[in-house]
Amino acid sequence: MDAAVSNPAHAPEQSAAAVSDLVVIGLGYVGLPLAAEAVSAGLKVTGFDVSEHVVAGLNDGVSHIDDLSDEDVATMLDKGFSATADPLCMSTARTIVICVPTPLSSEGGPDLGAVTAAAGTISRNLTPGTLVVLESTTYPGTTEEVVRPILEESGLVAGADFHLAFSPERIDPGNPTFGVANTPKVVGGLTEECGAAAAEFYSRFIGTVVRARGTREAEMAKLLENTYRHVNIALVNEMAVFCQELGVDLWDSIAAAATKPFGFQAFYPGPGVGGHCIPIDPNYLSYKVKTLGYPFRFVELAQEINNRMPAYVIQRAQELLNESGLALSRSKVLLLGVTYKADIADQRESPARPVARKLLAKGAQITYHDPHVESWQVEGADVPRSEILEQALAEADLTILLTDHSEYRPKLLERYARLLLDTRGVLRRPEPDETPDVSGRLRRSIGREGVQVL
Numbered sequence: 001m002d003a004a005v006s007n008p009a010h011a012p013e014q015s016a017a018a019v020s021d022l023v024v025i026g027l028g029y030v031g032l033p034l035a036a037e038a039v040s041a042g043l044k045v046t047g048f049d050v051s052e053h054v055v056a057g058l059n060d061g062v063s064h065i066d067d068l069s070d071e072d073v074a075t076m077l078d079k080g081f082s083a084t085a086d087p088l089c090m091s092t093a094r095t096i097v098i099c100v101p102t103p104l105s106s107e108g109g110p111d112l113g114a115v116t117a118a119a120g121t122i123s124r125n126l127t128p129g130t131l132v133v134l135e136s137t138t139y140p141g142t143t144e145e146v147v148r149p150i151l152e153e154s155g156l157v158a159g160a161d162f163h164l165a166f167s168p169e170r171i172d173p174g175n176p177t178f179g180v181a182n183t184p185k186v187v188g189g190l191t192e193e194c195g196a197a198a199a200e201f202y203s204r205f206i207g208t209v210v211r212a213r214g215t216r217e218a219e220m221a222k223l224l225e226n227t228y229r230h231v232n233i234a235l236v237n238e239m240a241v242f243c244q245e246l247g248v249d250l251w252d253s254i255a256a257a258a259t260k261p262f263g264f265q266a267f268y269p270g271p272g273v274g275g276h277c278i279p280i281d282p283n284y285l286s287y288k289v290k291t292l293g294y295p296f297r298f299v300e301l302a303q304e305i306n307n308r309m310p311a312y313v314i315q316r317a318q319e320l321l322n323e324s325g326l327a328l329s330r331s332k333v334l335l336l337g338v339t340y341k342a343d344i345a346d347q348r349e350s351p352a353r354p355v356a357r358k359l360l361a362k363g364a365q366i367t368y369h370d371p372h373v374e375s376w377q378v379e380g381a382d383v384p385r386s387e388i389l390e391q392a393l394a395e396a397d398l399t400i401l402l403t404d405h406s407e408y409r410p411k412l413l414e415r416y417a418r419l420l421l422d423t424r425g426v427l428r429r430p431e432p433d434e435t436p437d438v439s440g441r442l443r444r445s446i447g448r449e450g451v452q453v454l
Helices: 031-040 052-059 070-078 087-092 113-123 142-154 192-202 215-246 250-257 277-290 297-307 309-323 352-361 389-395 410-416
Strands: 022-025 045-048 082-084 095-098 131-134 163-166 185-189 209-211 332-336 365-369 398-401 420-422 451-453
Touching: 022 031, 022 087, 022 113, 031 045, 031 070, 045 087, 052 082, 087 113, 095 113, 113 142, 131 142, 131 192, 142 163, 142 215, 163 192, 163 215, 185 192, 185 215, 192 209, 215 250, 215 277, 215 297, 215 309, 277 297, 297 309, 309 352, 309 398, 309 420, 332 352, 332 389, 352 365, 365 389, 389 410, 410 420
Parallel strands: 022 045, 022 095, 045 082, 095 131, 131 163, 185 209, 332 365, 332 398, 398 420, 420 451
Antiparallel strands: 163 185
């Protein structure tokens, strides 16, 4: 796996006992599960993070992400894992993987500040033979055009003195079926040898490794995956608006279409899109396309449609209240679920926040219920949290279900809520004692007046 050494001055002076198989930079929802899987496969792993709070917590056995418990972190520590904020750990690493955030800048383009900072830190500690892999999502060309020059400030040459590759993360927080080990891992190297080195590394703890032609192809693969979801979610979101006007039950149409065994994949409407992947990642591709001199209209249109869904939720909420002789400006509104997806605590880009902002702007009195979020702020102010679900449902003039946490059961919602707007199709799902149709959902009509599905 080691590359040819052309700069002996960079050879590490530490003892072989201090060598790590892997240093993971960034111990968030991508980096920490990666470290955990590598540790479980017997690799010696060190985690690096600039947050002293995160480092101290992990070394004390405390997890800060949904997918790993405190017990999981304790097991990692027992197997030799340690977290540090000392960049010298990289000087004795055989492999360094960058798993830092890549948010959007204020101008709407990718903010690579964390990536460039990580690359600079590696450069100051890089030794010959090291494999460096970028996993942070970004636009095609980043590994070669941005990361490579920074790493080569070390005096070492990528592809000759050290290996460089890109491998897109495929973490799905809260997914009980697919994790790091059993999700195929795409890798693309700067050179053929770099790709082979990356593939050999990941194959030590991941079942299937897929070789892309190069770093750009691997970078594009990630954006293709997320843009595919982005535009298809936008499609059903726009159809939800039209179907309401046409008197068509879109949820029933989706359930019927989903019975086709080929050529169709079901996507469902909602109050917007959340997390890092869907609302953020396609913009990296749109940014790169714009540098070529023309717009990426599919992505921009999808973004426009998905971004206007919170406003549509407010429209439907007003209509539901008006039908009962109530004004939104004088109503008590309960928001069910403020995370971006079900049964996790992750709030990144959750559509619940823009919905709440619009409700407050119209004078509504809002509270929230979420079993995974103990406190929640909107516009810098704390939103009151309801502790008892049944009581909160009964006291609210209107309940808006925004996140389909598993405890939000259809019969409970229909029984206690005065008025209910279900933006996630929970009311179309089977209770434990009900049998779904072949599509896996219930194609039933909602029975009670004042209960609607988006």
